[in-house]
Amino acid sequence: MDKKMNLIMFSGEYDKAMAGLILANTAREIDVEVNMFFAFWGLFLLRNPDTMTNKDKTIYEKVLGTITPKGPEDLPLSKMNFAGFGKKLLIEMMDDEEAPHLIHFLKGARKKKVNFYACKLSVEIMGFKKEEFLPEVDIVEAKTYLKDALDSDIQLFI
């Protein structure tokens, strides 16, 4: 099958990231090419907790980097988060079913060669440095997203 799926990951929430990554993993299993474009809050999912830096950042960028989620397992739920309580409940329920966590779906997607792109404008505004992301992340312009999406079989805004 010569098919392609293109996802904009906008939201930066645990449950929505989960939905996107489950789709990505499933698509790769049936040989569909997957391109994920992370913009705005979605960038938090790509942060590498081991390479965060405050070097050459403005005060705003430092504040933003500090108060926002640091990688996948740090993301809140999109609803019923209840200051983290709802998320703990969900994680317990996932464990009861032996369902993988977000970090595992992310690992799976990386292993299965999902392509990861970060939106250049979002990266600049938020002041992130390339080395703060997972190593395979490419920083690209909206035009790159668009050309890929025009040519793909599934496009979703998540």
Added chain:
Amino acid sequence: MDKKMNLIMFSGEYDKAMAGLILANTAREIDVEVNMFFAFWGLFLLRNPDTMTNKDKTIYEKVLGTITPKGPEDLPLSKMNFAGFGKKLLIEMMDDEEAPHLIHFLKGARKKKVNFYACKLSVEIMGFKKEEFLPEVDIVEAKTYLKDALDSDIQLFI
């Protein structure tokens, strides 16, 4: 017209469910096939208030089943819900225009043979039983969604 629309219903909110079901009804009126896949919070829309059960559920599953919306009219707004006040305001405004409620759009979609699918992983994690959903709901894997979406003319994540 031999066209197909594929919607992921993720959010479990009154206004977004409304948007999805208005599109579904409209699509059926012009003979477009409609497949709706309900995942995560979206499952609340499919709950049948008459067949809820706590049998064979863990304590987490019981809590989740109790504190979450029980069917379409129970869903909150995605914004300006103000503990239900905003929703009452919206409903009053809909009544002023004699606009149908969510439950009517759901009824219409069922009558017009929209296909309803529930995401297997979400159902398992949340601990829902098949009989707690509307009778025509099929429980399927992400792969089923994906194959259908690859082959459809419209795909949206709502």
Added chain:
Amino acid sequence: MDKKMNLIMFSGEYDKAMAGLILANTAREIDVEVNMFFAFWGLFLLRNPDTMTNKDKTIYEKVLGTITPKGPEDLPLSKMNFAGFGKKLLIEMMDDEEAPHLIHFLKGARKKKVNFYACKLSVEIMGFKKEEFLPEVDIVEAKTYLKDALDSDIQLFI
């Protein structure tokens, strides 16, 4: 290139409107036709602050018109809004990068002939009058959206 992008703008939030309008501007730059359909909260983006009216409105419609955002720059963030503080922070960071504001992307989209449509049912329920929107906005039914989407290369629900 004879391609077409179709966006449903549902959310009425500054950051999501930004995402939608950046895509719209970028698409026009590579000659892609762009149709944006504004529904529910998305309508707030189309409001013309200079032509708001309370004439012939019910009390509910007056309340809604008053407490909701009045045009693009008035929209809140979808998360971390913190009663406007988070939005101020984001705007400062955009200014640091000399990134355009939402209003500029909207101006750009209008200049580049993006087509703007407002969902008829949403307009009726919320009680907006045609003259309260930007002059080029057409009010259309869901069917019009759907026929356009069936025939487009990218469809997103934002």
